[in-house]
Amino acid sequence: MSDDTVIQSNLLTRRDTLKYSGALATGAALAGCLDGNSESESPEETDDGSYSVTMAPAGTVEFEKPPERVLTVLPHHADMALAAGHGEAVSSMLYNPEYNDTIWNTCLERLPGVSADWADLPGTWDPDKEFLYELDSDLHLADPAYMTNMPSWTREDTMKIGENVAPWFGNTLSNANKEPAAEWADDYEYYTLWEIFEQVATVFQATERYEALKAVYSEMVATIEENLPPEDERPSVAMIILIQGEDSMYTYALNGPGFLTAHTRPLGADDVFADVQTESTVDYEALVEADPDVILCLAGLSEARHVTKTRERFQDGPVTESVAAVENDRIHTQGGRNQGPLMNLFQTEMTAKQLYPDIFGEWPTYTEGPYPEIPADEQLFDRQAVADIINGER
Known part of the structure; x- marks a missing residue:
């Protein structure tokens, strides 16, 4: 035709x-x-x-x-x-x-x-x-x-x-x-x-749904910002995707502009690769030199880039095993990079717990399956309320 x-x-x-x-x-x-x-x-x-x-x-x-x-x-x-x-x-x-x-x-x-x-x-x-x-x-x-x-x-x-x-x-x-x-x-x-x-x-x-979900989000971010520690007490963080078959990784901005960082920017952590062009590559030696307290693995919920693969490579590598995040088991998954409001809710909660477990409750070490169950009193947003908004029941 x-x-x-x-x-x-x-x-x-x-x-x-x-x-x-x-x-x-x-x-x-x-x-x-x-x-x-x-x-x-x-x-x-x-x-x-x-x-x-x-x-x-x-x-x-x-x-x-x-x-x-x-x-x-x-x-x-x-x-x-x-x-x-x-x-x-x-x-x-x-x-x-x-x-x-x-x-x-x-x-x-x-x-x-x-x-x-x-x-x-x-x-x-x-x-x-x-x-x-x-x-x-x-x-x-x-x-x-x-x-x-x-x-x-x-x-x-x-x-x-x-x-x-x-x-x-x-x-x-x-x-x-x-x-x-x-x-x-x-x-x-x-x-x-x-x-x-x-x-x-x-x-x-669906303006009413937007307004209701935005209220949930705003309340969560307000709670996070009110409880953040002073800047000099915040962790240093690397957000990466490990490159298959190479001793290198892509690095991603933590506090840069745009909605890719909408879940990390409010948390105000120290980006160890802030001076590196986002989406560029660095080798293992650069990671060792930066020595982040926490490593966040973009797309770590997917099979190809699963967080467990990154953990195993860093833990078994003679170059990377001394990195603070590796030694302290603080290598965590992230979700979807081009996030909409629903992924943004989950990723903001997830990352707050990964970076500040003493304040917002521990993030369970993720290995497989769905987003971990979080005790009700440690959830940063109400799951049922969000579901009811989407389904038109609230």
Whole structure:
């Protein structure tokens, strides 16, 4: 089937349901930036019940009803749809759906009646355009500027898909406040994780769920910040992914900007690799020299990068066995890197316990299975309350 045939078959249905405008169509930039983060815009509802939602870089999208079939690329947007009570709308995921399903469900096991169903979703990295026509989504819940990081995609491609299949709506480069390609520079703005979730929740007409979950999150962070020890009593930390078959590792910022560090930044620990470019590599000798009190293993809940593999390699290695974190058994797992609000809740609690066990209760040494059971009086957020919010029961 040719693109022209698919386009003609979609025009009558898509344009009746979703009306698209904003940066992709007009190239106009969104205004209003405060401390590096944009102020979220409130939705506007018309007399006929349709409503519009605005977020860079896509601009303004008008809806007649919440979308029922959405494409996602990274899991933070899928997490947001799930948190908004519309997890069933996630019908495709371009980046490793099985891997993300494993990590998310490890945590979601602790939320009664809540799970991700992503493992078998269709998706492939850097897809051809025909694939998106065939998916026939109601919304591409993804960042169009991020799509053009893929070799096969241009801004013009995203515009055509947005006009002929369904609009784009999402923000990804706020994960580390990364610079967009030059063609997007005038249209891009940065948001916090919860600001992005607010707009995604509005797309799904789930503002009350957003507000309730944000209140849970805000209460937890306030409790953490009120009880943090003085800066000179906080641990030194390395956040890494061990490289298979090499005596080296990727290092990741602990306190940098963006939602990748939304769970570690409030904890204010000392990043031993703060002067190293995030996502770059260091060898074992650099780890020994830095001698962190704690090692955090990104994606340590996944099989390929499981935290137990890192523990074993460091404990058995003559170079690394003397590192303080290795000697004191303080090598801990992390969850999903591109986190949405649900993963953010679990990772913030998890990391607070890993870094400050004397204050927030011990984090059980993780070896396998779901997110560990935490005694009720040591939980930093109420699992049942969160599940009830997602399921519309609170």
